[in-house]
Amino acid sequence: MMKPTGILPVMIAVLAAFALHGIVFAAPASAKKPGTTSSQAPAYCKLCGQKYPDAKTLLRNRCPHNDGGKGKHVLFEGEAADMYICENCGMTYTSLKDLTRNTCPHGNGTAHVPYRGGICAQYTCRWCGRKYKNLKDMTRNSCPKHPDGKGNHRPSGN
Numbered sequence: 001m002m003k004p005t006g007i008l009p010v011m012i013a014v015l016a017a018f019a020l021h022g023i024v025f026a027a028p029a030s031a032k033k034p035g036t037t038s039s040q041a042p043a044y045c046k047l048c049g050q051k052y053p054d055a056k057t058l059l060r061n062r063c064p065h066n067d068g069g070k071g072k073h074v075l076f077e078g079e080a081a082d083m084y085i086c087e088n089c090g091m092t093y094t095s096l097k098d099l100t101r102n103t104c105p106h107g108n109g110t111a112h113v114p115y116r117g118g119i120c121a122q123y124t125c126r127w128c129g130r131k132y133k134n135l136k137d138m139t140r141n142s143c144p145k146h147p148d149g150k151g152n153h154r155p156s157g158n
């Protein structure tokens with residue numbers, strides 16, 4: 001009769017130790033250092049590709065591509081990557097500066113616009129939901145649900 005009563009407290013002690021360790025080890029991992037994530041990430045303008053140390057500085061400054069330099073930079077919400085793709089025509093560039101420097105064949109004389117979703121395996125039209133593997137193919141075809149009545153498919157904002 002001594003055995004069961006002797007083992008039980010030991011097991012409880014072991015479980016408690018595990019639980020305690022779990023808490024001790026989990027606490028620093030789950031507490032992500034506040035303030036070091038978004039504020040220090042470099043920010044890019046989606047109109048001219050200019051890089052700034054953070055989004056606040058970017059939004060404060062005037063953009064040469066926005067209303068002839070009268071408007072401010074607009075934050076590119078996608079991630080920095082090796083390759084950027086235009087959401088209006090599907091052309092790819094290795095930098096946002098190159099992409100925004102060139103005129104988009106689908107943009108009525110305006111520059112390419114970087115797609116925030118980046119290069120994807122598949123693109124879904126934001127208006128009609130049709131899926132395409134190739135953004136060039138997608139933006140070449142007219143969308144039956146385009147808000148302007150006529151116009152081509154555009155990838156979803158994701």
Ligand SMILES: [Zn+2]
Pocket residue numbers: 045046047048049050062063064065072073074
């Ligand atoms: Zn800009």
Ligand SMILES: [Zn+2]
Pocket residue numbers: 086087088089090091103104105106107111112113
């Ligand atoms: Zn384009």
Ligand SMILES: [Zn+2]
Pocket residue numbers: 125126127128129130142143144145146152153154
């Ligand atoms: Zn569509």
